[in-house]
Amino acid sequence: MPLSPAAGSPVRPPDAPRRGSARPARIPGGDPVLAARFAVPPIPVTFVHRPRLVGRLGDGPGTSLLLVNAPAGAGKTLLVADWLATTRLRGSAVWLTVEREDNAPGVFWAYLLEAVRHHGVALPDDIGCPARASEVDHSLLARLAAHLSRREDPVVLVLDEFEHVSSAEVASGLHFLLGHAGPGLRLVLISRTEPSLPLHRYRASGSTTEIRAADLAFRPRETAALLRRHGLDLSAGTIRSLTERTGGWAAGLRLSALAAQGAADPEAYLKEFEACRSTVADFLLAEVLDTQPAEAQDLLLRTSVLERVHPDLADALTGRPDGARILADLARADTFVEALGHGWYRCHPLFAEILRVHLAARNPGLERALHRRAARWLIAAGHLTDGLVHAAAAGDWEFAATQVVDQLTIGRLFTGRGADRLDRLFADMAADARGPAPELVRAARDLARHDVDRGLEHLRRAEALLAERDGEDVPAAALLSLAHLRVLAGRLLGSADMAQAAAAQAARWEEDLPAGLLRQHPELPALRLTDLGSALLWKGSLDAAETALSAAAATDGATTACPRQESLTRLALIDLLRGRPGRAEVRLRKAGAEAERAGLPPDSRTGAGQLVLAALAVDRDDLPAARAAIDRAAGSDAADHDPAVAAGLAIVRARTLLAEGRTRAALDLLDGLEHTGPAAGPPPPWVREGVAVIVSAGHLAEGDPAAALRALERSGTDGPECAVAAALARLAAGESRHALRILDAIPEHDGHGPAVTVRVLLARSQAALALGDEAAAQRLLARALAVARPERLRRPFRDAGPRLARLLRSRPELVDSHGWLPPDLLPGPTGEAAGDTATADDPVEPLSDRELDVLRLAAQMLSTDEIAAELFLSVNTVKTHLKSINRKLSVTGRNRAVRRARALHLL
Numbered sequence: 001m002p003l004s005p006a007a008g009s010p011v012r013p014p015d016a017p018r019r020g021s022a023r024p025a026r027i028p029g030g031d032p033v034l035a036a037r038f039a040v041p042p043i044p045v046t047f048v049h050r051p052r053l054v055g056r057l058g059d060g061p062g063t064s065l066l067l068v069n070a071p072a073g074a075g076k077t078l079l080v081a082d083w084l085a086t087t088r089l090r091g092s093a094v095w096l097t098v099e100r101e102d103n104a105p106g107v108f109w110a111y112l113l114e115a116v117r118h119h120g121v122a123l124p125d126d127i128g129c130p131a132r133a134s135e136v137d138h139s140l141l142a143r144l145a146a147h148l149s150r151r152e153d154p155v156v157l158v159l160d161e162f163e164h165v166s167s168a169e170v171a172s173g174l175h176f177l178l179g180h181a182g183p184g185l186r187l188v189l190i191s192r193t194e195p196s197l198p199l200h201r202y203r204a205s206g207s208t209t210e211i212r213a214a215d216l217a218f219r220p221r222e223t224a225a226l227l228r229r230h231g232l233d234l235s236a237g238t239i240r241s242l243t244e245r246t247g248g249w250a251a252g253l254r255l256s257a258l259a260a261q262g263a264a265d266p267e268a269y270l271k272e273f274e275a276c277r278s279t280v281a282d283f284l285l286a287e288v289l290d291t292q293p294a295e296a297q298d299l300l301l302r303t304s305v306l307e308r309v310h311p312d313l314a315d316a317l318t319g320r321p322d323g324a325r326i327l328a329d330l331a332r333a334d335t336f337v338e339a340l341g342h343g344w345y346r347c348h349p350l351f352a353e354i355l356r357v358h359l360a361a362r363n364p365g366l367e368r369a370l371h372r373r374a375a376r377w378l379i380a381a382g383h384l385t386d387g388l389v390h391a392a393a394a395g396d397w398e399f400a401a402t403q404v405v406d407q408l409t410i411g412r413l414f415t416g417r418g419a420d421r422l423d424r425l426f427a428d429m430a431a432d433a434r435g436p437a438p439e440l441v442r443a444a445r446d447l448a449r450h451d452v453d454r455g456l457e458h459l460r461r462a463e464a465l466l467a468e469r470d471g472e473d474v475p476a477a478a479l480l481s482l483a484h485l486r487v488l489a490g491r492l493l494g495s496a497d498m499a500q501a502a503a504a505q506a507a508r509w510e511e512d513l514p515a516g517l518l519r520q521h522p523e524l525p526a527l528r529l530t531d532l533g534s535a536l537l538w539k540g541s542l543d544a545a546e547t548a549l550s551a552a553a554a555t556d557g558a559t560t561a562c563p564r565q566e567s568l569t570r571l572a573l574i575d576l577l578r579g580r581p582g583r584a585e586v587r588l589r590k591a592g593a594e595a596e597r598a599g600l601p602p603d604s605r606t607g608a609g610q611l612v613l614a615a616l617a618v619d620r621d622d623l624p625a626a627r628a629a630i631d632r633a634a635g636s637d638a639a640d641h642d643p644a645v646a647a648g649l650a651i652v653r654a655r656t657l658l659a660e661g662r663t664r665a666a667l668d669l670l671d672g673l674e675h676t677g678p679a680a681g682p683p684p685p686w687v688r689e690g691v692a693v694i695v696s697a698g699h700l701a702e703g704d705p706a707a708a709l710r711a712l713e714r715s716g717t718d719g720p721e722c723a724v725a726a727a728l729a730r731l732a733a734g735e736s737r738h739a740l741r742i743l744d745a746i747p748e749h750d751g752h753g754p755a756v757t758v759r760v761l762l763a764r765s766q767a768a769l770a771l772g773d774e775a776a777a778q779r780l781l782a783r784a785l786a787v788a789r790p791e792r793l794r795r796p797f798r799d800a801g802p803r804l805a806r807l808l809r810s811r812p813e814l815v816d817s818h819g820w821l822p823p824d825l826l827p828g829p830t831g832e833a834a835g836d837t838a839t840a841d842d843p844v845e846p847l848s849d850r851e852l853d854v855l856r857l858a859a860q861m862l863s864t865d866e867i868a869a870e871l872f873l874s875v876n877t878v879k880t881h882l883k884s885i886n887r888k889l890s891v892t893g894r895n896r897a898v899r900r901a902r903a904l905h906l907l
Helices: 051-057 076-086 103-116 138-149 167-186 199-205 218-227 237-248 250-261 268-269 281-286 294-303 311-318 322-330 348-360 365-378 384-392 397-406 420-428 436-448 452-467 477-494 498-512 523-539 542-553 558-577 583-598 608-619 622-633 637-641 643-657 663-670 683-702 705-714 720-732 736-744 753-769 772-793 795-799 802-812 850-859 864-871 875-889 892-904
Strands: 067-068 092-097 155-160 184-189 208-211 337-341 346-347
Touching: 051 076, 051 208, 067 076, 076 155, 076 184, 092 103, 092 772, 103 138, 103 155, 103 167, 138 167, 167 184, 218 237, 218 250, 237 250, 237 268, 237 643, 250 268, 250 281, 281 348, 294 311, 294 348, 294 542, 294 705, 311 322, 311 365, 322 346, 346 348, 346 683, 346 850, 348 365, 348 683, 365 384, 365 397, 384 397, 384 420, 397 420, 420 436, 436 452, 452 477, 477 498, 477 523, 498 523, 523 542, 523 558, 542 558, 542 683, 558 583, 558 608, 558 643, 583 608, 583 753, 583 772, 608 622, 608 643, 608 795, 622 637, 622 643, 637 643, 643 663, 643 683, 663 683, 683 705, 683 720, 720 736, 720 753, 736 753, 753 772, 753 795, 753 802, 772 795, 772 802, 795 802, 795 892, 850 864, 850 875, 850 892, 864 875, 875 892
Parallel strands: 067 184, 067 208, 092 155, 155 184
Antiparallel strands: 337 346
């Protein structure tokens, strides 16, 4: 039955209780009964009803014990009072506020019986009452349990402030009563501390519901409701910030709201809220800190500088060996200290903030010394990052930087989830911090931002300071870090020589490291190999670059995810340069999977990878996809700071412009690019060749084969793509036999991939046509189609010129199995084969969901085997679906099915 009226009135007093007849006027010991202890607390008008918690209190008829356990001011008592007031309970509710005197068993049970009668629950006269304060007859408990077990409706017994009871005898009696009363009793304990009942048994039987501090913590929406009840309508950002700062602590929120009510600008007040000068601080200091023994107060104050505390760390800060006992007691008493597991504890953030202010007032200057001690303990215990935070707070920058260098953590500034945190930490490093380690950390931060000049300046200072230690043992970790950073500088400068020399030095210093140290930091060699491979790629040493990048991609560990992913995208770029688009695509898929698995941010997946995607899209004649990938690549850091990506991006952009017919724009974009490069020198052969081929094609499009030949000669390269471009220029000039001699000189097995082979075959086919040998032209064209089909290389056939296009359209037998070609290169006026007469207006039998899945993957140029793998089907099942799709769409071949489906807007 409800004890107070429903929500809505300003204050809800409890109903007048129905009183029993047999009631002693006094309890054992002679003290009078204090009826105020039976009153349910009134609900203030500012109270926020929280259905999510009220619903949990009413969970299940099998729940015999409800435990609401949280620190002071968490809203425990009002939550239970609201539950009783707003819920139609089955049975009678009894409220008793417990006091310290109730540790005497006779006093406790006398008050409990009196509370039951006070709230109108009739008890038989034979149950009796304790005669002495110090004890209770077990038979009394047995009679009470037997009576309750016979009730049809249960008694809901609420014991508030149960933390005052520490008596094992009282707890044992309650456990007995609860176990033998059966469904006739539901016990609600409201406590700041863990009760002495055997909770593990209740949990194991599923007969308990527990609401803890984390459950009681206000959520932003509930905070907003509380503030509105105080007349405050604040922004979502302020509400979220206040909720986070107070940890959702009910009393802290209410006290903050009360203080803000008196402010001229409540929003600004709460944004600039200083806990140390608020009623919140007064509450916590009076209700929590001052109630603790002196040793516990000292521990709380000293450990307030920590985000989390271990007993041994607490002992290091207090100088006493009592940390384990005090922390366990504080957590057990729910004194705003919670156990995190594995021996670690955490203080409520708002309480810790107030304690730090109190510490500064009590012991000026002590905080810095505590941070220094904490830094050394944490680092010695293997918690480097946490230790660095405290070293920074102590202003001990040389120690912090030395730890980063000596423990080979310099690489963590470039990779791993803690990179940003480390970077921000050392952003505040004092300018007067001197020594090799601070200079190396400064160099790493500058190079991570691609500031090569400042980075090299700090590296030179670090090198000079290390050289001054002529008679001392110079730590190998510092020399290795120096060499590692020089590899990165060489990459950014485009100097493979510098990167290679530094990498060789690093390899030598690795041999002098303590055993096992390098194994703990696999990111360092992974980063070095990635930087070295990238520098070699720019140089044009593709074999050496592939070796280094492959080694980086083969590394393992969470901290190597970034270099692994980056190495795979650069390996894809090397595959592309060698004319192997299929292999490049496989590498990109692996890189994408690596990024997904490691949870890398989206901006880490751009640059070289998007450059390769753009080039693949051009080869496959998907210009919209190419432009989108170009834009993503252009927005990456690599576009501005990586010479290989910057040059490759210009080349692919020019290819796209040329494919769009914007010849002059393409030529203007590449003007002078083949002669420019980073500070270390001109661009490598692959850049000069790529530029020359596009410039040559542009001049041919403008009808100037002589200019095309001059562009190729200026490049100074003799790769197969330049040879093909030269042959095309000779063909355009009418020198067909000269063109054929150039093509004949290209070795068939020089390692170039299918993209180059297709262009060579198409050029040969054009030469054969020019010489009047159509049969040879057809044979060469058929070979080109066969090589291009697995890679879906459409663009070379568009670029091959009108004569080959006419040959394709006039020979259906050539393209019968090549529906992947652009429609305008296929036989028939609209690109459809003669046998496919269906139009978009013809009726179509509906496709099943699975057939649509197969069709969508077919439209992505996946093979039958790949479609089967994607959909977890057998290959035969996929073939059956494809046959059904062709029948329903009245076409022959999957590519025609895709075109038909697009015309019908099924895709």
